[in-house]
Amino acid sequence: MAAIAEFFKIDGDRVAECIHEAHMQLDTARDQTTLDFSSVLRISPKDLRAMEELVERADNQSVKVVLCGVNVDIYKVLKLVKLTARFSFASNGASSIEAHQEESGHAEATE
């Protein structure tokens, strides 16, 4: 069976709804579905529930769910509710932290 991937961009203002749409379109023909979280700053308990339901169904259908662009705050939420093991994570580009990092000089060593 050919690997066919589905891609969903999650809208930061409608997280649960978008996940729900992805949920609806899960079908056995696909090996993998990718949710792009790069516009999501924060998730709510409702969003969490939607993610739990999605991953539940995906597991049953042997579909791999890949989350990309998840910020570290959301990653920690998923960690706390023990969901990280049930998703795959892909990064997309430099994080905002690195972008803000300033070049800092080094103090002279005691030599």
Added chain:
Amino acid sequence: MVTIEVVPQQVRIPLATENLSAERIAYLDGLLQQARNAAAVFTQYTQEDVDRIVKPMVVAGLEQAQYLARLAVEETRLGVMEDKALKNMVATEFVYNYVKDKRTVGAIREFPERGLVEVAEPIGIILSLTPITNPTSTVLFKCIMAIKTRNAAIFSPHPNAWHCCHEAVRIMYETALKHGAPEGVFTCLESHGLQDNAYLMRHKDVALIDATGGPGVVKAAYSSGKPALGVGPGNTPVYLEKTADLNMAVVDIITSKTFDNGTICASEQTLVMDDEIYDLALKKFAELGAHICNEKETKVLERTVIDPETGFMQPIAVGQNATDIARMVGIPVKPNTKLLIAPIQGVGREYPLSAEKLFPVLAVYRAKSVDEALKVCVDVNHAGGIGHTAVVFSRNDEVIRKFADVINAGRIIVNSPGSIGAFGGVYNDMVPTFSFGCGTGGGNSTMDNVNVYHYLNIKRVAQRTQAHMWFRVPNQIYFNMNAVENLRRLESTSTIIITNPAMEHMGHVDIVRRHIPARTLVHVSVIPDAEPEVTVIQQGVEALHFYKADQIIALGGGSVIDAAKIMKLKYESPDADLEELAAPFMDIRKRVVEYPTTKINRARLVAISTTSGTGSEVTPFAVLTDKLAGRKVTLADYSLTPDVAIVDPQFVMSMPKVLTADTGIDCLTHALEAAVSIYASPYTDSNAMQAIRLVFKYLPIAYQHPHDEEARSMMHNAACIAAIAFSNAAVGVNHALAHAFGARFHVAHGRANALMLPHVIAFNASVPTKFMPSPNQRGYIAHKKYATIADLLSLGGSTIDEKVKKLIAATEKLLDQLAIPHSIAELGISREAFGQAMPDLAKIAFDDPSWRANPRMPLVSELVQLFWSAYEGWGGAGTHKHSA
């Protein structure tokens, strides 16, 4: 008579959960799942988000204060509605006032000067058990704390206060949700079941149990194996001392003991009064509405309000008012009686009324003395009230201090009401709370007024800090030929010259005398030609006293100067205990022993060195030999540093060759060790490097041509400059080895150093088995330092490794020029003798503080290896090859 079924604070939580149905477990798991998601989501919130939720919750609590109080009284049949409303307001408004500006999210406190930041980490799910006595106020308080700290809470109220608490949780939850709190952040068990608690307390998702209630609840919380904040019962003693403001005290005690009909566990239980004021105080109590029980009435109370079986208060009386209780037990009292006062003669099971009574019955005790009063208070404190609350009324600070010393209570309330005082924020500046930690004495994990900080894990972010460094040298250093002339400028009435016989014979003492102003009385104290000994010091100190010396001139090598340093110390501070001052230390700035700062005499110490090695004229060290104990002790303190150093080469022209060589290599070792020390700084480096350059250039000349003034002068300066470096950067493993070896085999200090030197350079230049912790250095740099030295000496080499090898070779060449043996073996010490000494040598070298600043931390086995390398020697004399 009021007859209600109340189980105050004595709820027993069953340990087993087998009676729970599958449905009940599913229900509880659902609650947990909801709370877990809420807690996880909550971690994303900012301080501003949280504060935006807290404020309306507080306002809602204030608006509903009376409603919730009424519900609580109706349901629990305890306490006074008006007082409960007040408690609800304290739980909201006062708590808010305390928390509103507190940071509880992200970086909550910063200490820039210490490089420390405290960062808040929420706890997660808190299982919150609340009591019957302060039901709604405790719920309001805990909800505010949970939101402020981004935690989720599951409430399990006391079964007999379930409805009012459920309602309080509902009000808080709805308000919080409306202002953005995560869904599911608060839940209250939908019906009470003690089995639920047992299940929840052990559930993996519950992170903390916050149990406010009686011993049963608290014990269950702690025995669950979870982190718990369990705060328990009290038994508050009150001492009304004779100097107190009696009118204020009487009103305060009545206010407190009758507040919410005495249900607050911090309220007064036994009042101990001084004999002098006892009768007057009782009269005042009676005037203000208290009933003073006679002996018969007291007996009646003892039998009725306290359970004769257990010695605990009868639930039936808890939270009832005084008239109802009096009616209930058959004591005739005036209408509106506020308080029943029962005189008791002692504390303990034989005196039932000395127990905790959460109702308006107050035991009183007449004490004949302060001592007796304090003892009775201690007895009450230990009769079920350890760690909780105690009250003292007095104007005598000494009495208050003593009370605070002997009473074990988290809250010692002074000149104010116990119950309302303990809440904090009303009568005093303690943190407002509805949970009183009772410390270990009460079986609790905290003694604090439980507050938001107990609802947080506080992470400490510790930046690497640089140790504070220093550079200290004597005030005045005079150098070059005839520097001794500077003595003329030093005012003194009575001067003592400490020196040894050789100096007298060589005429050095006369030279010095000639330069002391004529008006100064001068005495010469000649000490034996040996390293300073305790008896010699004593004689010197006696002479200083005898001549009332105001100036000491030490003329000689390190031995004489060291002796003079210790004499000055003992002369100025006779009580200084040399044994104690010689105690070991790791960092001179953190040393345990302190050198004396008060002085009964003062004398200026002028050090004129006659050897070019130790640099003792500028160092803060003095080495003392204790022949009786058979050991050497090193004193180290900047107060030992001479006031004036005179580095005049005319006094070293007479040094014999061997002394020139040995002391010169001691100087080189000081400079090399200071250069690679973990305490090296640009200040010490500049001195160390210059000294090394001078030694390599001038020591061979001074050795070959003892009369070469320039070479002698430069070597004399080099010794002083190297000493300035090691006074501030310390020495290293070379000295540790040399001290142990020199003392055991009677080898001069400089020579002992010389035998170790090439091996130690190789040792420090290679990759350490163990690094020495040193916050001031970024990375291991000893080998690079050696390479820099090689460059300074223009030794050539292109890599660090090559340069280190060149430095070792140059050092060996210098030792050769000075006719110093290549190995310990060459000294005629047999391999067997050396081997036999080895365990001691290694042990002593390891105990020597000198290596504490060495860049590479030596293992004992490495010290042994170094000793053996030195034994075999270098350059073909032995078999050992050192590698850089």
